[in-house]
Amino acid sequence: MSQIQTRAADACDHALEPYVDQLARDGWCIMPDALTAQHITRLDEDLAEGFDQAPYCNGPFYGETTKRLGRLPLRSVHSEALICHARILEIVQQFLGRWCDHVQLNTTQAIAIDPGAPAQAPHRDQDMFHGPKGELEYLLNVIWPLTPFHPDNGATRLWPGSHGYAAIEGSEVREEQAVAPVLAPGSALLFLGSTLHGAGANRSGSVRRAVVIGYSLGWLKPYENPWLAYPPLIARHFSPELAKLAGYVQHRPNLGNFEGQCPSTLLTAGPELMTGPRDALLPEQAEMVEAYCRAQQVPG
Template sequence: MSHNPMLAAAIDQTRARLTRDGWCILRSALPAATIAALDAELAPAFAETPFCQGGFYGETTKRFGRLLARSDRMASLVQHAVVQGIAEAVLAPWCDCIQLNVAQAIAIHPGAPAQMPHRDQDMWRVPAGALECLLNVIWPLTPFRDENGATLVWSGTHGAAALDPPPASAGIAAAMDPGDALLFLGSTLHGAGANRTQEARRGLVVGYSLGWLKPYENQMLAYPPAVARAFAPELAALVGYRQHRPNLGNYEGQCPSILLDSDTVRPLAAIDALRPDQAALIADFAAAQRDAP
């Protein structure tokens, strides 16, 4: 948790709303000018990207990833202090460290139907209601309104409520402006709304997941060492250049951050990266072996 009292208070207040309802909106999280500049940088990729295929992605929708490699401004979204602090606090009970799960741009074009309501963490076969695997954040690039397909969320459908029958009520359209951020848990029921206007609705989704899960976006391919070397160390760690104890995600038995130092690959000694309880068990076993007659 942050040692900055104002930041810690902002994290606690937002987290309280998030855990109560399963979602919340952080207003004016970033300057609108920052988001406008980012939208302009991504405009060529939106224009060049083909429409998706399949009923879930939506055939009137465009999606593309690798956003940290497309714009330096993305780091301010991915590493937003309040958002990342909330992600770490919410997911901490179930992991040693969090990871970036996805950074994806989405444009919902005119005529797009509403998306099927779903829970994002159902991508992993974890028991419903048992744990939180994911925190997703939607950053609008254009205004989100009910008529242009703003994300629909269902309050109180998170956590153990994921075991309940689907709600009969209509979802709440998360109306936002550029600079705002919609946070919702991986267990919260949600879906894109229908776009009934003549303009595309554009936004970005940034997701954080438990560090031991396979991420939605293959971060090592999205940001290979040659790209990640330009990242701040904390950002490189978030996209996967660190181990998750015990020894998960290693490279030749060491933290993959070693790949950020040089192109040269040399023989390496595998080094334990264990949880304290595991290290204690091994120490006790070794002591018992020494003391055995």
């Protein structure tokens, strides 16, 4: 277990301790009945037209018998309950919060895997970021099944203990060590960005559908470009929490600003009402600047 995972387990609310403990130990956990099955059904119904119209993916990784939909807040109002789930966001904060001012959406994606689809190559989602691995986590993903998950219909396979420092040890991937949890709609599968995983083969006669909500450190470039996916005219209709997760917040010091200000200004006003750029420094930076200004005032 890495130091950040140990701290996460120590700091967690007692009701969430079992989930944080398993995430820290195994790299994944299941939160049963996180939402009602009825809510998931309504979301699935909203996504049905998009799946019908979507083309299949290209390439063996995305899956040529797989369909993927992004920008879920535009496709269904029911997606916000998944994205802004309070207990899950608290767990996300425990694992990612030490390394950033705030977390952000890395992706909102719905996935449909057709019968006959082969298993996906095992991978770690953190590998999209070219940075040091082991001590910190870049991502935490949540899979919400829209249809029941079981080993025969392509349930996500996970390799327990493959996360954290184990991700840089280069151990052999052995299929028999993978687990494919059985999940019902309404449950949530959480796993770290360093956890080895992959979709299973769909050997059933029906499509396996799911939603993936991914969260990442707020200073990273996310998988889905939020300002193209949700421009200001769209995002101004979001709740404040959803807008913040979708990138309309400034990450200290001044990362992601618009004309030197927090981009959330664009949701309530326009560029013509902007004032001059303003500081948004980290505490140690503000202290350094203040100390320098005081020193300049000392008579020579």
